[in-house]
Amino acid sequence: MENSDNVKAVPQPTSSNSKEWKLIEKTVATLGVEQRRTRRWGIFFKLLTFAYLFILLGVMANGLSPNGMQVDSENYTALIDVRGVIADQEDASADVIVTGLRSAFEAEGAKAVILRINSPGGSPVQSGYVYDEIKRLRGLYPEKKLYAVITDLGASGAYYMAAAADEIYADKASLVGSIGVTAAGFGFVDLIDEYGVERRTYTSGEHKAFLDPFSEENPEEVAFWKTVLTSTHQQFIDKVKEGRGDRLVENDKLFSGLIWNGEQALELGLIDGLGSSSYVARELVGAEDIVDFSLQPDPFQQFTESLGVSIGGAISSVLGLNTMQLR
Numbered sequence: 001m002e003n004s005d006n007v008k009a010v011p012q013p014t015s016s017n018s019k020e021w022k023l024i025e026k027t028v029a030t031l032g033v034e035q036r037r038t039r040r041w042g043i044f045f046k047l048l049t050f051a052y053l054f055i056l057l058g059v060m061a062n063g064l065s066p067n068g069m070q071v072d073s074e075n076y077t078a079l080i081d082v083r084g085v086i087a088d089q090e091d092a093s094a095d096v097i098v099t100g101l102r103s104a105f106e107a108e109g110a111k112a113v114i115l116r117i118n119s120p121g122g123s124p125v126q127s128g129y130v131y132d133e134i135k136r137l138r139g140l141y142p143e144k145k146l147y148a149v150i151t152d153l154g155a156s157g158a159y160y161m162a163a164a165a166d167e168i169y170a171d172k173a174s175l176v177g178s179i180g181v182t183a184a185g186f187g188f189v190d191l192i193d194e195y196g197v198e199r200r201t202y203t204s205g206e207h208k209a210f211l212d213p214f215s216e217e218n219p220e221e222v223a224f225w226k227t228v229l230t231s232t233h234q235q236f237i238d239k240v241k242e243g244r245g246d247r248l249v250e251n252d253k254l255f256s257g258l259i260w261n262g263e264q265a266l267e268l269g270l271i272d273g274l275g276s277s278s279y280v281a282r283e284l285v286g287a288e289d290i291v292d293f294s295l296q297p298d299p300f301q302q303f304t305e306s307l308g309v310s311i312g313g314a315i316s317s318v319l320g321l322n323t324m325q326l327r
Contacts, residue, residue, distance in 0.1 A: 076289040077281035078104035078113045086122030086130075086157045094129035096295045097161075101130075104293040105137045105144060112285040113146045113293075115165060116277050121156025121178065124232055131239055134164035147284065149277045150174045155259055159270070160236055163243030167272040169280055176265035179240055180257025181233040183225070186213050244269060 080100035086092045097115075104113045115134075121127070138146060148154070148162035150170035155178035162168050170176055192199060192214060199214045210221040237255050241248065247269040248254065254268060265271045275283070282288040 074109050075111060075287045076109055076291045077285045077287045078107055078110035078293045079277060079290050080104055080113065080115050081292070081294040082115060082117045082119050082158065082161070084119060086119055086126045086161075088123065088126060090122075092119055092122070092126075094126040094133075097130050098133045099295045100293045101133060101137060101146075105141045107291075107293070110144065110291070110293075111287045112144055112281075114277050114280055114290070115146060115148045115162065116151065117148060117154045117158050117162055118151040119155070119158035120153055121158045121160070124157055124160065124181065124236065127157035127160040128235075128239070130161040131164040131243075134161065138164075138166070145285075147280050149275070149280055150176055150262075150271070151276075156180070160239060163240045165243070167284075168270070169273050169275045170262040170265060170271050171276065172262040172274050174262040174265075175259050176262060176270050177268075178257055178259040179236055179255045181229045181236065182257075183229060185211065187217070188214050189216055247272070 080097060082092050082097055084090060084092045086094075088094075090096075101113065101115070104110055134146060138144075145166045146164075148165035148168045150158075150162065150168065151174060153175045154162055154168075154170065155175060159177060159179065201209050201212060201215070203209045207218075207221055207224075209215065210218065211225065233255075240255075249267065249269045251268055254270075260268065260270070262271065262274055266274060277290065278288070281290050
């Protein structure tokens with residue numbers, strides 16, 4: 001018989017130990033849930049990526065055009081869109097437009113090129129780059145005509161580049177022209193005087209701070225700046241005359257900066273006819289299928305951005321965040 005004195009009692013957990021064990025168990029369980037959730041999201045995004053790649057490969061395999069339309073590769077009209085303000089680093093920068101133009105002119109299947117414009121204008125430098133490149137490409141590919149088609153608006157720098165086209169078309173209600181140069185600013189001299197603000201400007205060069213909005217205007221500097229604007233305006237006028245030639249009608253207001261509708265622009269010789277991109281492709285080019293050669297953002301970036309917007313909209317709908325809108 002064993003001596004009962006050798007039997008050791010099993011230690012009972014205290015309330016403190018019990019709380020610690022529950023906390024550990026809860027932490028372990030939470031980590032497990034998070035790991036499973038991470039794996040599920042990882043699988044989801046991998047499947048999404050594979051689906052996108054398969055769709056992209058399918059599009060490429062089916063020979064679709066850049067805008068998703070299947071066309072006869074030997075008979076179509078190339079299109080480049082110009083939308084918004086013409087400026088560096090924008091969607092309507094010279095780099096973006098010129099890249100599309102070069103691709104369109106180089107494409108063997110393109111019978112002609114349409115530059116579709118909806119822009120208020122912008123940088124004369126960027127517009128000048130595009131104008132010169134259009135002239136160069138027309139010289140390299142004399143058999144391939146370039147048509148500028150103005151939709152809602154083709155003003156200022158937008159008309160500048162349009163003037164390089166073989167022909168210009170617009171809708172009867174399109175706004176065309178605004179052949180002029182502007183530079184605007186504000187003057188805050190009286191305002192800072194009223195609030196007792198002292199303006200301190202340190203320069204090297206007599207006119208380095210000219211056109212400073214916090215200083216009084218200097219008549220000599222204003223006169224100089226007007227010569228700069230006048231010179232730039234004359235460059236604009238010369239390019240329009242070069243591009244349009246004797247199609248322009250003599251009119252004292254033609255280069256005044258005024259803007260006209262399509263019907264008036266036709267009478268002034270600013271455009272060659274009334275019509276849309278479809279009209280030009282069908283009736284003038286004889287190739288009604290249009291292929292978009294506009295430079296597009298990276299497809300994957302477009303897809304992920306669209307996905308993000310869609311997910312955000314779905315979440316807002318579930319949470320009831322889009323039941324009221326202020327416009």
